[in-house]
Amino acid sequence: MTREGIVNALVLVCLVLVPGWAFYAGETFTITLATRVVILALAAVGLNIALGLGGLVSLGHAVFFGLGGYTMGILAYHVQAYEPLFEWPFLFEGTKSMPAIWLAAVVLSALTAFVIGLLCLRTSGAYFIMITLAFGQMFYFFSISWSAYGGEDGLSIYVRNGFPGLNTLDPIQFYGLCFCVLVVVLWFASRLNRSRFGLALNAARQSPERVEAVGLRPFHLRLTAFVISGAVTGLAGALFADLNRFVSPAMFSWQMSGEIMILVILGGVGRLYGPVVGAIVFVALEHVLGDLSDYWHIYLGLLLLTVVLFVRGGLIGAVTGRRAAHD
Amino acid sequence: MSLVLIAEQVLNGLQFGIMLFLMAAGLTLIFGVMGLINLAHGSLYMVGAFCAAAVAGATGSFLLGLVAALAGAALAGALVEIVVIRRLYAKDHLDQVLATFALILIFSEGTRWLFGSFPLYLNVPEYLSGPVTLPGGIEYPVYRLTLIVIGLVVALGLFLLIGKTRIGVQIRAGENDREMIAALGIDIGRLYTIVFALGAALAGLAGALVGAIQSVQVGMGEPVLILAFVVIVIGGIGSIKGTLIGALLVGLTQTLGGIFLPELMKIFMAPSAATSVGASLASMAIYVLMAAVLIVRPTGLFGARA
Numbered sequence: 001m002t003r004e005g006i007v008n009a010l011v012l013v014c015l016v017l018v019p020g021w022a023f024y025a026g027e028t029f030t031i032t033l034a035t036r037v038v039i040l041a042l043a044a045v046g047l048n049i050a051l052g053l054g055g056l057v058s059l060g061h062a063v064f065f066g067l068g069g070y071t072m073g074i075l076a077y078h079v080q081a082y083e084p085l086f087e088w089p090f091l092f093e094g095t096k097s098m099p100a101i102w103l104a105a106v107v108l109s110a111l112t113a114f115v116i117g118l119l120c121l122r123t124s125g126a127y128f129i130m131i132t133l134a135f136g137q138m139f140y141f142f143s144i145s146w147s148a149y150g151g152e153d154g155l156s157i158y159v160r161n162g163f164p165g166l167n168t169l170d171p172i173q174f175y176g177l178c179f180c181v182l183v184v185v186l187w188f189a190s191r192l193n194r195s196r197f198g199l200a201l202n203a204a205r206q207s208p209e210r211v212e213a214v215g216l217r218p219f220h221l222r223l224t225a226f227v228i229s230g231a232v233t234g235l236a237g238a239l240f241a242d243l244n245r246f247v248s249p250a251m252f253s254w255q256m257s258g259e260i261m262i263l264v265i266l267g268g269v270g271r272l273y274g275p276v277v278g279a280i281v282f283v284a285l286e287h288v289l290g291d292l293s294d295y296w297h298i299y300l301g302l303l304l305l306t307v308v309l310f311v312r313g314g315l316i317g318a319v320t321g322r323r324a325a326h327d
Numbered sequence: 328m329s330l331v332l333i334a335e336q337v338l339n340g341l342q343f344g345i346m347l348f349l350m351a352a353g354l355t356l357i358f359g360v361m362g363l364i365n366l367a368h369g370s371l372y373m374v375g376a377f378c379a380a381a382v383a384g385a386t387g388s389f390l391l392g393l394v395a396a397l398a399g400a401a402l403a404g405a406l407v408e409i410v411v412i413r414r415l416y417a418k419d420h421l422d423q424v425l426a427t428f429a430l431i432l433i434f435s436e437g438t439r440w441l442f443g444s445f446p447l448y449l450n451v452p453e454y455l456s457g458p459v460t461l462p463g464g465i466e467y468p469v470y471r472l473t474l475i476v477i478g479l480v481v482a483l484g485l486f487l488l489i490g491k492t493r494i495g496v497q498i499r500a501g502e503n504d505r506e507m508i509a510a511l512g513i514d515i516g517r518l519y520t521i522v523f524a525l526g527a528a529l530a531g532l533a534g535a536l537v538g539a540i541q542s543v544q545v546g547m548g549e550p551v552l553i554l555a556f557v558v559i560v561i562g563g564i565g566s567i568k569g570t571l572i573g574a575l576l577v578g579l580t581q582t583l584g585g586i587f588l589p590e591l592m593k594i595f596m597a598p599s600a601a602t603s604v605g606a607s608l609a610s611m612a613i614y615v616l617m618a619a620v621l622i623v624r625p626t627g628l629f630g631a632r633a
Contacts, residue, residue: 057421119618122625126364126420126564130556131621134614137553141610147603254553258428265425295440301432308426309414 003320008273011280015179023172031171032243037276037283038178039239044263044275045185046232051261052270053198054225055205059257060116060132063139064230066252067112068105068237070143073155073247075101080157098163098177101238109234110227117226121219133254140252154248161242168242178239182276185232190272192228201225233260266307268314277315334465336586337579342471344578345478349533351555351562351570352485353526359565360501360522361416366427367407368530368555369548370434375400375531376538376547377438380447389452393535400531401524408523413516431549439545446542449535474536481529482571489567498522502565554581557613561620563630572628577613584612 015038022030043065050056078085078094085094095101120131144152160168168174192198204211204218211218241247250256259282267278285303289296311318354368378399383392407430415423451470458466489495497518500508509515534548541547558577562569589605596604620628 051421057424059424119622123621126358127560127621127626129364129420129424130560131617133553134557134560134617138611138614142607145603145607145610254549261425262428265421269421295436297432297436298440301429301436304429304432305411305426308418308422308429309411 035175037279038182041276041279042182043233043236046229048264048275050229057129058132060136062136062256064109064233065237067109068234069241069247069251071105072101072238072241076157096161098161105234105238106231110231113227113230117223143249157245268316271316340579340582342474344575346533348574349529351558353529355559355570357526364423367430369552371400371527371530372534372548374403375534376543379535380449380543396531396535397528401528404527405524408520446544449538451539557617563627566629569629584609
């Protein structure tokens with residue numbers, strides 16, 4: 001086992017043991033924090049597919065996070081308000097079932113990522129960063145002005161959506177569900193990493209000309225990566241909305257995009273568990289520093305600067321001392 | 328909907344656009360010369376506004392406030408360049424985005440710590456308040472008209488600086504070939520600091536000027552920053568001319584869209600629905616404009632390279 005493998009295993013063990021301990025000690029708040037970690041990690045794993053594998057610096061992933069959130073919000077809101085979502089061609093009252101919501105969130109995010117990707121991937125470098133940022137703002141302003149679903153105030157969903165066979169209102173059961181989703185997605189990401197597609201995508205990031213020379217089209221590879229990445233982040237958005245039982249335009253804000261990106265960089269770009277480590281550290285800092293000082297963002301900023309300027313390969317890189325496997 | 332109203336809105340759009348230009352010009356210069364994406368540019372805008380509000384509040388002089396905004400933002404810019412930004416030139420865009428995002432956090436929370444969360448107010452001076460009657464019977468605030476004039480003068484100054492002076496030659500050379508001008512004996516580190524401070528001063532000036540119309544508060548820079556990004560993407564990164572045209576396009580689209588799209592929608596649907604749909608469309612209009620420009624020209628209207 002490599003050192004990175006050991007670190008990864010330790011991280012997973014932590015994610016099982018800490019909430020387990022919290023459950024026996026009756027520390028419900030810790031379980032909620034852990035759920036937040038897992039869901040944010042999922043969003044960042046999604047971004048890492050575009051960013052780490054594909055080299056696509058997207059500063060607009062809040063689009064998918066917010067879309068996932070609003071998918072959950074809108075579907076559940078119609079059930080809650082007894083107003084059918086649509087009556088033609090058949091009566092659809094919305095849904096409170098998580099699997100259905102997840103499917104809708106993933107499909108919607110993937111479609112949106114396809115359209116946005118089609119436009120944005122015509123550009124590269126700085127243009128790509130700025131245009132994805134601008135798309136994020138477009139959705140943000142749209143959600144603010146769309147008064148049918150709460151506009152600026154957002155939507156509250158009073159009862160968490162259900163999952164067959166589980167009581168999702170019980171924090172530890174909801175945590176377990178989110179954790180399982182994360183593990184499945186991590187497994188998928190690791191397979192993707194080693195698949196023919198993953199290798200081609202890696203190559204397209206490092207040397208697009210050569211990839212083109214052997215008959216592959218970098219644009220198609222990048223677009224596929226962007227769609228997968230958006231779909232995963234959308235799924236995380238649906239879970240995040242269910243955790244808070246609330247969606248608001250803040251999920252579309254560019255600070256959200258920045259935060260998801262921070263998670264990836266803090267942990268280590270292109271490392272499978274980088275986003276997970278990033279999310280653990282971020283939520284812990286938010287909690288600990290937030291208690292110490294109202295101005296905790298200053299310390300977060302200083303820490304980020306230090307990581308960017310002096311630590312190569314993020315926190316996982318600092319611990320394992322090796323460059324990411326694909327470099 | 329009278330002609331006078333339309334003319335007023337066009338002037339508002341121009342005023343907004345020219346302020347965006349001040350902001351975007353620095354951003355595009357910094358990107359063009361140093362290849363740096365500076366998310367913290369909005370913080371320098373905020374620094375300018377706070378310097379102006381603090382000094383104008385203490386001395387009672389709006390002009391001194393403006394001078395303070397220019398000096399404060401330039402100083403903050405130079406300091407940040409020397410301490411942090413300098414180490415980022417050789418890094419990739421991702422690291423630049425993150426590091427400058429971190430700078431936003433530090434600047435915003437630092438300002439909140441110094442000045443508190445409540446907005447400050449910067450008053451328009453006596454001699455610039457009140458309306459003026461323009462030809463055609465249009466009543467328009469003197470202050471906003473002054474903003475347009477100041478903006479145009481600064482834009483002209485910037486074109487002359489870039490086009491006619493020695494430092495302008497160096498900046499243009501820096502955009503084309505950094506290694507070469509370093510090899511020719513120009514102190515490239517000093518040039519970078521000057522360009523960064525110049526961009527910061529322009530942002531600070533914009534912040535102070537706009538601060539007198541809106542309130543001066545933490546986080547005021549970020550919405551403008553994103554619009555400035557849209558401007559330079561439309562205009563083509565690195566091109567001052569493109570930035571000016573992009574800024575005016577964005578300013579006019581934003582202002583006129585907010586007024587006319589709801590009216591336009593009323594032709595097709597019920598008034599109440601038209602207002603909300605129109606407002607939604609108006610808030611998205613500039614991003615649609617940007618997407619349209621990029622589909623036709625992926626490097627912006629006047630951009631040379633990707």
